[in-house]
Amino acid sequence: SIYLVAARWMGRPNYAFASLFLAGWLMTLIRPFTLWDVGFQLSFTATLGLMLYADGLTQWTRRQLLRVADRQTVRQIMAVISEAVLITLAAQILTLPLMIGYFRQISLISLPANALILPAQPGVMIWGGLATLVGMISPLLAQPFAWAAWLFLTYTISLVRMFARVPGAAVPVDVSWTAVIFIYIFIGAATWLIIQPPEKRARWAGLLRQNLSQKAALALTGMAALLVISWNNGQADGKLHIAFLNVGQGDATFIQTPSGRQILIDGGLYPSVLNDQLGRQIPFWDKEIDLVIATHPDADHVSGLADLFDRYRIPTLITDGEGLGESPIYDAVLQGAEANGTEIRRAVAGETIEIGDGVRLEIVHPGDTLNEENRNENSVSMRLVYGEFTYLFTGDAEQEAEQTMLANGRPLNAVVFKAGHHGSNSSSSAPFLQAVRPQIIIVSAGKDNKFGHPRPEVLQRAQDIGATVLRTDELGTIEVVTDGRTMWWQARP
Structure with missing residues (x-):
């Protein structure tokens, strides 16, 4: 938009393609991922x-219509189908391969759905844009604009949900990313050929027929090189990686074993933030996470998981045992898991889960009985063991749960410990830290969060035992890497 306005102000011609690619370049320059x-x-x-x-x-x-109808009739037909059908088709030509690749399905009702939804989108953009601009000056003055945008958004979301419930609304399609890339090559070649003058099209058609085998071989060679490069970029490196994702005031931890098995512990508050962070950890073609652990139903731990089961194949979900009815968002997570055939298991202290590659998860909490008054105390707590390296996470478990873990006598010592409840003073008690004796304590918290996490008392306790504190609000995503003997860490915003 700035490019187009500047070009108009300087009396220069503007180019839509240049502005689009300039916007994309600037966005990826600021945030490459x-x-x-x-x-x-x-x-x-x-x-x-x-x-x-x-x-x-x-x-x-x-x-085509002018061949069978008069101009007035054609004008009336075009007024109806231009936005409702043709604009939707134009947008979907290039998005459809991506949607097939990511979501493994083709929508059969996108045209009627878009016909009803598109008229509301100018209202969303205009009122939403005004709310954003005015909100920079005064959030109070922005409220009327935001409410106006809300009406259009509510209409849009309601229609989307209604169409999503239609039986047979989407057809499953299982294709590889190799096929998706070939689809784009075909679309690109067809587009280039179509826009050529008729005489040039005929000449190129003849050349293609004569040199098809050579061009096919060249394309296949290029594709093979691209796939090899992409594959190598996504390969496991024989080490254990634990990434404490920067999801703001929430929790999400991604683990990759030496051979590439993947575990996600919690998902933070926002699906979009989690998806962005996972995109930095998982190659774009990899659509499977071997195990997801939801430590407890709080929104800042599970809201990000809401659409995860639609985006990835997830064989197993481990929870603290809480069922439906805890909260709408937690219900959505459980229902999403069930709808996609994910096995839901309850964590019980004393069990051990063998992940493979010499990696195991020892469940240390909760026990058979859940705390009905404070669900934080039921947080799934596990100790990961790989060679001489150990890592302990306790979700939002508070001091009562910590005392229970201490009383049970199971091993709690860990090289790395993720501070309970984002560094709240209600967790990471002195006796518990004395038992764990971590070298590194990770705190997952939002920058300038309203809770004051991590609390000064917790930081002092960490200092008392000589532990180094690493914070996502200061460092961004923190990644711990180990070969089972030595350990190192790195951070990136």
């Missing part, structure tokens, strides 16, 4: 599709 964000990819390809195909589809459709 944006390139792997699904939302960015879909938005970028949808916009590019509109630029490439909307006018052409409209003109082609008008020409």
Whole structure:
């Protein structure tokens, strides 16, 4: 937008494609991993599709209609189908391969759904944009604009949910990313050929027929090289990686074993933030997480998991044993797991889960009986063991749960310990830290959070036992790497 305005102000011609790619370049320059964000990819390809195909589809459709109807009738038909059908088709030409690759399904009702939803989108953008701009000056003055945007958003979301419930709304499609890339190659080649003048199209068609085998071989060689590079970038390196994801005031930890098995512990508060962080950890073609652990139903631990089961194949979900009815968002997580065939297991102290590669998870809490008054005390707590390296996490378990763990006598010592409850004073008690004796304490907390996490008392206790404190609010995502003997860590915003 800035590019277009500046070009107009200087009296220079503006180019939609240049502005789109400039915007994409700036976004990825500021945040390089944006390139792997699904939302960015879909938005970028949808916009590019509109630029490439909307006018052409409209003109082609008008020409076909003029063959069978008069101009007045064609004008009336085009007024109806232009936005409802043609614009949607133009956007979907380039987004459809991505949607197949990521979501493994094709929507059969996108056209009627978009026909009803598109008219509301200008209201969303205009009122939402005004609310954002005015909100920078005064949140109170922005409220009327926000409420206006809310009406259009509510209409949109209600329709999306209604269409999503239609039986047979989507057809499952299981294709590889190799196939997706070939689809894009075909679309690109077809687009280039179509926009050529008729005489040039005929000449190129002849050349293609003559040199098809050579071009196919070249394309296959390029594709093979691309796949080899991508595959190598996503390969496990024979070491254990534990990434404490920067999800703000919440918890999410991603673990990759030496051979590439993947475990996610909690998901933070926002699905979009979790998806962004996972995009930095998991290759774009890898759609499986071997194990997900939801330590307890609090929103700052499980809200991010809401759509995870639709995006990844997840064989097993481990919970603290709480069932439906704890909260709407927790219900959505459990229902999403069940709908996608994920086995839901309850963690019980004393059990050991063999992950493979010499990695095991020892469950140290909760026991058979759950605390009905404070669900933080039921948080799934596990000790990960790999060679001489140990890691302990306790969710939001508070001092009562810590006392129970101490009384049970199970091993709690750990090289790395994730501070309970984001560094709250109600957790990480002095006796518990004395038993764990960690070298490193990780605190997952949001920058300038309203709770004051981590609390000064907890930081003092860490100092008393000589532990180094690493904080996501200061360092961003923190990754601990070990070969089972030595350990090192790194951080990135």
